[in-house]
Structures are given as C-alpha cells and as structure tokens.
Amino acid sequence: EPEVTQTPSHQVTQMGQEVILRCVPISNHLYFYWYRQILGQKVEFLVSFYNNEISEKSEIFDDQFSVERPDGSNFTLKIRSTKLEDSAMYFCASSDGDRGVDEQFFGPGTRLTVL
C-alpha cells in the first residue's frame, strides 16, 4: 500500500541553525501538507501546497518557514533559524484532491529537538 515517508525520523539541532525536513508524498497525490504537534498538544496545520505553490498557511508559518518541491517526488520544509519552541513532531501529509475527496494520509513524522 502506498504511504508517505519522511526523513529523518529524529533531528537534533542547535538554536539558530537551519533544518530541512524531507517528505515523499504518495505518488499520485496532488496536495501536500505540513503539520506539527508539540508534545502533549493537538496537531496543528502549518501549510498546504498545490500546483507548486502554497495554497494556505497558518499564523505559525512565518518567514522562518518555507516549503519546496525540488523534484517530482520530494516535498521539504525548511526552518531557517530554529527556536526552542520549534521542538515538535512534524508530520507531512498528502491527499488526492483530484477525486473530489480530501482524505489526508500522514507520514511517520520527524521529531525535531532544538537545544
């Protein structure tokens, strides 16, 4: 069964450093998303991406964040200058919006720890 994959599973970084989280969405899906979940809190939407551009972003997704689809399979989230409060699980998801349904399938996540 096709699935979303994410790398790395765990990333440790120093405050102020840049990190890139990588995702491979399900191959025939058209919509891609990033969510985050701070430990013990709810899953929060960050950004959605369709047709090579951002379709919606949340208040969390400020100028420190960017997304890119550098090739036909990868979807990345970059955090330019990490803060302690960026420590969280980051989930990539994808959906096949072309069929008129919007079920989103999540990857296993990347645990980001900012020291």
Add this chain to the structure above:
Amino acid sequence: QKEVEQNSGPLSVPEGAIASLNCTYSDRGSQSFFWYRQYSGKSPELIMSIYSNGDKEDGRFTAQLNKASQYVSLLIRDSQPSDSATYLCAVNPNRLFQKLVFGTGTRLLVSP
C-alpha cells in the same frame, strides 16, 4: 477561531464493549470530517471520513454526522485492547483550501 472540541478522557471500556467518541465543531460551513487514530509517539492514522449527515459504517467503526448540531461521533463495536489509543477528530472547514483543524483527541483505554 475555528475550533474542534473533544473530551480528553480517558474513556475506559471493557473488551467487547462499544466505545463512543464525540466531537463538536464551531464552523457551521465545514464540509469534511475525519477520525484519526494516534498511538503514543506515532502519526495520525486515518480511520474514517464522512461528508453527509447520517451514519457511515466500515467494519467495527461507525461514524455519525449531524451538521445541524455540529456534532460528529465515532462508535467502535467489539472494542479490543489494540484499539487503545488517542482518537482525533479533524474537520476541514473549507474544502477549497484543504486544511484540517484537529481536536485535542480522546484517549481510549480498552481493558481485557
């Protein structure tokens, strides 16, 4: 602010019983509703989607939607210890933009 509300639990049921999980949402225009299961330390796993008022059944799971009451529920029949997890209700408030708003989740404990 578009909100999705769930009782955090834990909801404890014995093995074989029916577990009933509830969710309310604030945005009356919401069109798409989802239940995800999340095991501790893992990612959300899609269980059910529902778009129309009424019931939708898939195996041991039944999702129920009442748009007039802004209420979504999930019934799990013949609950198993392996069903012990946190169940997340998620709502897409605007299908044009395809984002999910999640509740905090209800922790379900199924005892053998």
